[in-house]
Amino acid sequence: MRRVLLVLIAVVEIVAPGRIVAWGERHAFENSGAGKRRPWTLPMARLEGLAVLWLVWNWESAWPGVKPLFGTVGLPALVTPRPFLRVALTTAYENPDAIELKSWVVPATRALGGCFLIVALWPGESGASARSER
Template identity: 40%
Template structure:
């Protein structure tokens, strides 16, 4: 179920990245109306959604390098979010000096890191393996 929910989120992010990016801006910035987004920012969000869908929808766990990279990114984001926040701001916005971060940006970034770790773990288990575990759990209940 969690895998399906994350795939649905990824598909939404691919199809409609603007609402996702704008929601993140409202969550993380005191002045989201003053952002000067770079032209490729929405494509970055689409790429994130594509990675989620690709990793989670595979029937076998054959994307180990991408999965490991996503999990590593998540671990770094959980451990030291500030450099990643600053890097992502420079990549996404033209006017980084004008951005006013809300106090909960670091905890929100850590939660995003947990999400990346979760996707990495789920994708490394493979779809068939997790489905068979669900069947075994249902049979024993």
């Protein structure tokens, strides 16, 4: 079920990245129309969808290499969410200073960073052996 859900989300992100990004802007920004996206923002969203598809289909071989990336992203999001968001907004928008975040975004970034760090540090078995036990 998790695999199907991830595939559906990835396909939507590949097919309609503008809608996904606009939805996120409406929910996370006080002034959702103020951000001017960089030319690579939507292609990078598509690339993210492709990366998720690749990870879903190559889980067993890819997970050991991908797992440390969760820690690399999660630690700064957990410890310093405001600078983390500043870098993310500067990467995606030409005018990040014009964007006002809603009050829940910084705590949610910290929480998501914590979740990513837990995933990176969780002692679990790789996909092949875990799947054989199900």
